Amino acid sequence: MNPAAWWAAALSAAGLVAAIVLTSRGTRKSGLKPTASRRVVRRAAVVLAAGLLLFVWLERPGGGTMTPARLAEIKADAAVVQSQLESEYAEVAAKIAAVRAVDDEYRVIIRDPAADRFAPERQSLPDEPMRVSQITRVFAPNTLSPGERFGLYLARWWEFLSEDPREANTEGGVFPVIFGTVLLTILLTIVVVPLGVLAALYLREYAKQGVVTSLIRIAVNNLAGVPSIVYGVFGLGFFCYTVGGYVDAGPGESTQLPTFQWWFLVAAGLAVVLAASSFGILSLRRPGEPDTPRHTALRITSTVAWIAAFGLVAAMFVTTPYFHGFFEARLPDPTFGKRGLLWASLTLALLTLPVVIVSTEEAIAAVQPSLREGSYGCGASKWQTIKRVVLPGAMPGILTGMILAMARGAGEVAPLMLVGALKWAPELPISLDAPFLHLDRSFMHLGFHIYDLGFQSPDSEAARPLVWASTLLLIAVILMLNLAAIMLRARVRRKMGSGHF
Amino acid sequence: MMNSMTATPVTPEARAEQDSSIIQRIQQGLETTPEVHASLAGETPILEIEQFSLWYTKAQAIFDISMAVPRGKVTALIGPSGCGKSTLLRSVNRLNDLIDGVRIGGRMLLNGESIYDPSVDVIDLRKRMGMVFQRPNPFPMSIFENVVYPLRIDGESRRSVLAEACERALRGAAIWEEVKDRLSDSALGLSGGQQQRLCIARAIVAEPDVLLLDEPCSALDPIATLRIEELIHEISERYTVLIVTHNMQQASRVSDFTAFMYLGRLVEYGMTRDIFQTPRLQETEDYVTGRFG
Numbered sequence: 166m167n168p169a170a171w172w173a174a175a176l177s178a179a180g181l182v183a184a185i186v187l188t189s190r191g192t193r194k195s196g197l198k199p200t201a202s203r204r205v206v207r208r209a210a211v212v213l214a215a216g217l218l219l220f221v222w223l224e225r226p227g228g229g230t231m232t233p234a235r236l237a238e239i240k241a242d243a244a245v246v247q248s249q250l251e252s253e254y255a256e257v258a259a260k261i262a263a264v265r266a267v268d269d270e271y272r273v274i275i276r277d278p279a280a281d282r283f284a285p286e287r288q289s290l291p292d293e294p295m296r297v298s299q300i301t302r303v304f305a306p307n308t309l310s311p312g313e314r315f316g317l318y319l320a321r322w323w324e325f326l327s328e329d330p331r332e333a334n335t336e337g338g339v340f341p342v343i344f345g346t347v348l349l350t351i352l353l354t355i356v357v358v359p360l361g362v363l364a365a366l367y368l369r370e371y372a373k374q375g376v377v378t379s380l381i382r383i384a385v386n387n388l389a390g391v392p393s394i395v396y397g398v399f400g401l402g403f404f405c406y407t408v409g410g411y412v413d414a415g416p417g418e419s420t421q422l423p424t425f426q427w428w429f430l431v432a433a434g435l436a437v438v439l440a441a442s443s444f445g446i447l448s449l450r451r452p453g454e455p456d457t458p459r460h461t462a463l464r465i466t467s468t469v470a471w472i473a474a475f476g477l478v479a480a481m482f483v484t485t486p487y488f489h490g491f492f493e494a495r496l497p498d499p500t501f502g503k504r505g506l507l508w509a510s511l512t513l514a515l516l517t518l519p520v521v522i523v524s525t526e527e528a529i530a531a532v533q534p535s536l537r538e539g540s541y542g543c544g545a546s547k548w549q550t551i552k553r554v555v556l557p558g559a560m561p562g563i564l565t566g567m568i569l570a571m572a573r574g575a576g577e578v579a580p581l582m583l584v585g586a587l588k589w590a591p592e593l594p595i596s597l598d599a600p601f602l603h604l605d606r607s608f609m610h611l612g613f614h615i616y617d618l619g620f621q622s623p624d625s626e627a628a629r630p631l632v633w634a635s636t637l638l639l640i641a642v643i644l645m646l647n648l649a650a651i652m653l654r655a656r657v658r659r660k661m662g663s664g665h666f
Numbered sequence: 667m668m669n670s671m672t673a674t675p676v677t678p679e680a681r682a683e684q685d686s687s688i689i690q691r692i693q694q695g696l697e698t699t700p701e702v703h704a705s706l707a708g709e710t711p712i713l714e715i716e717q718f719s720l721w722y723t724k725a726q727a728i729f730d731i732s733m734a735v736p737r738g739k740v741t742a743l744i745g746p747s748g749c750g751k752s753t754l755l756r757s758v759n760r761l762n763d764l765i766d767g768v769r770i771g772g773r774m775l776l777n778g779e780s781i782y783d784p785s786v787d788v789i790d791l792r793k794r795m796g797m798v799f800q801r802p803n804p805f806p807m808s809i810f811e812n813v814v815y816p817l818r819i820d821g822e823s824r825r826s827v828l829a830e831a832c833e834r835a836l837r838g839a840a841i842w843e844e845v846k847d848r849l850s851d852s853a854l855g856l857s858g859g860q861q862q863r864l865c866i867a868r869a870i871v872a873e874p875d876v877l878l879l880d881e882p883c884s885a886l887d888p889i890a891t892l893r894i895e896e897l898i899h900e901i902s903e904r905y906t907v908l909i910v911t912h913n914m915q916q917a918s919r920v921s922d923f924t925a926f927m928y929l930g931r932l933v934e935y936g937m938t939r940d941i942f943q944t945p946r947l948q949e950t951e952d953y954v955t956g957r958f959g
């Protein structure tokens with residue numbers, strides 16, 4: 166594009182930002198609240214500056230362009246790394262082949278005097294005797310002392326807890342499964358608590374109680390009654406495919422708009438945001454004045470405009486010609502556009518959201534009005550009052566909501582089958598490679614593991630003890646997570662009783 | 667109490683003008699003119715209340731009150747329960763804004779600036795006033811954090827400044843000796859009287875222009891009450907104090923001026939000595955001597 170236009174836009178954006186900063190300082194010093202019209206003007210400046218900054222950023226000259234020389238350099242570097250990795254791989258493969266050869270030299274044949282058969286290598290290969298490498302532990306049960314038996318018992322437990330599953334999950338341990346369960350629960354809690362608390366704060370503290378808040382409350386309560394498999398289907402369709410696909414590849418060719426039309430959409434969005442916030446400011450009544458129909462009309466217009474603005478912003482994302490996905494280079498292999506840990510935790514967060522909203526709302530409502538008045542009387546703003554008095558006072562209730570959400574989320578299986586739990590995930594979702602926490606990876610989950618062992622395993626007789634053990638483990642894990650949360654709550658209560666908040 | 671003097675009868679004109687007693691007229695919802703003593707004319711007002719009325723949704727709680735609160739003096743608001751004393755006090759720092767459906771009429775001026783002007787920053791206004799409520803309301807935090815709360819929300823975070831202000835305020839509220847070793851303990855562990863003095867410390871820590879006290883002693887024992895009264899005496903040298911009280915002795919001990927309210931109206935307003943010894947209205951005398959109320 167024309168560099169002159171770019172410079173003009175950049176300069177005017179900088180000027181607007183400077184003006185906003187300067188005016189904000191002036192009003193703060195004089196201690197007077199800007200009157201409605203001044204606030205509208207300031208919002209207009211902010212909105213315009215935001216639009217211009219976006220324009221300047223997206224149209225920056227030379228930004229993100231790739232020169233052929235640079236591309237060749239990168240390709241050369243990549244080739245070096247590739248050849249290194251390949252030689253490493255060849256080494257490892259040679260080692261594996263050597264080990265295999267040794268392993269193939271001997272087979273184990275155990276004579277069972279009654280049946281006279283040997284232990285097969287696999288259930289499906291009855292003619293192949295067992296390999297040496299398949300022996301994990303040798304002991305003679307009848308000659309063990311009670312102490313040794315107990316030691317063996319503990320060792321088996323340790324193996325169960327600390328090792329990877331083997332032989333299609335029917336042998337070995339369940340460590341990655343426990344890990345996946347705990348990680349998923351923690352992630353869902355991290356997502357759902359802030360979301361639920363913000364929603365409850367909006368409903369209780371900011372929204373004007375009326376039709377809209379009632380509708381939202383009804384919707385939240387209904388959300389609690391939706392069957393969990395529905396969340397799974399929703400998560401798969403919305404999070405995995407729609408949002409994940411967008412993150413991977415950006416909006417599809419068919420929905421992208423030409424640059425000019427897209428900027429028109431942006432301008433419309435900014436105008437609507439400005440209109441919505443102006444109507445909102447103008448609908449504020451002066452203290453001590455009654456509510457007039459004019460105020461009500463302005464407030465409703467403002468709400469409608471905010472909804473429209475939200476729609477326009479969504480449309481901006483869907484039609485932008487500038488964004489081509491964060492993982493364009495890996496296409497057509499999906500990175501986030503498939504089932505994974507992130508989408509599973511978001512789905513479960515949605516599932517447990519009503520619990521957190523409801524208990525937080527109750528906790529907020531239970532904070533004594535006299536405390537709020539005391540805080541306002543000291544000259545605190547609304548947000549300061551909420552942050553320093555209301556939220557700490559409601560904290561035990563919020564944590565109760567968190568505990569309930571964790572308990573519900575950790576035991577859910579049905580939605581996970583659709584959005585990310587696997588029978589066998591080759592890698593843990595965390596590793597020492599950046600970004601350390603791999604939210605795009607699939608994971609294993611105890612609940613799903615139990616289902617898999619019980620119904621999908623080739624030898625369900627052999628898997629039955631594992632089903633019992635895994636179930637016990639699931640209960641223990643949930644219990645432990647809950648205990649941790651309950652201890653946290655007790656600590657918070659104690660602290661509140663003794664200061665430092 | 668001081669019953670040695672019978673009240674001198676009100677000016678004959680005033681009596682003649684009113685065919686029934688002022689209380690009866692108020693009860694009948696008729697217009698009344700409050701008795702404002704001439705002694706007030708010599709004072710510079712810090713707070714001027716001009717024809718102020720207030721409605722809760724439908725019910726009117728304050729009827730057309732006009733009074734000037736003198737700077738640097740203690741002014742007591744007395745009157746039977748439900749007559750709108752707390753409402754008037756809470757209107758001064760606009761705490762009534764928080765209640766849905768409250769409407770007002772008339773004006774209030776602080777230092778000549780209109781409190782209810784839309785361009786006034788209500789946060790800043792409240793920072794210039796300290797308020798103590800009928801029931802102690804310490805926050806669920808440590809004693810220290812409670813006291814420095816107004817400074818914290820003002821963005822002060824230097825430990826030394828906070829510690830110094832905290833000690834000064836706690837000493838000012840006559841509670842320093844009792845809590846100095848447990849500043850980091852929860853304020854909820856204090857006794858009711860201690861909590862109330864803590865709230866007073868919180869109200870004075872930011873050095874407000876006006877101190878609003880809504881029956882600060884109603885939850886206290888006589889000794890703590892006495893301490894608070896001494897405290898009000900002391901701080902009245904620096905602040906203007908507006909105090910609501912049901913205790914006539916207290917009003918006569920701590921205040922320089924007294925306003926008698928009844929059913930949302932101002933009845934008589936003047937120097938405390940005059941109100942208690944030579945009130946112009948029979949009703950005022952009846953109320954302050956406990957024969958009415």
Ligand SMILES: Nc1ncnc2c1ncn2[C@@H]1O[C@H](COP(=O)(O)OP(=O)(O)OP(=O)(O)O)[C@@H](O)[C@H]1O
Binds near residue numbers: 722748
């Ligand atoms: N939040 C409210 N909503 C509706 N009416 C109220 C509210 N607060 C007070 N009132 C009414 O306003 C009138 C004055 O109340 P106010 O609390 O000011 O009385 P008061 O003089 O402080 O009484 P007391 O001495 O008992 O504290 C009363 O009739 C009361 O019922």
Ligand SMILES: [Mg+2]
Binds near residue numbers: 752800
């Ligand atoms: Mg009261």
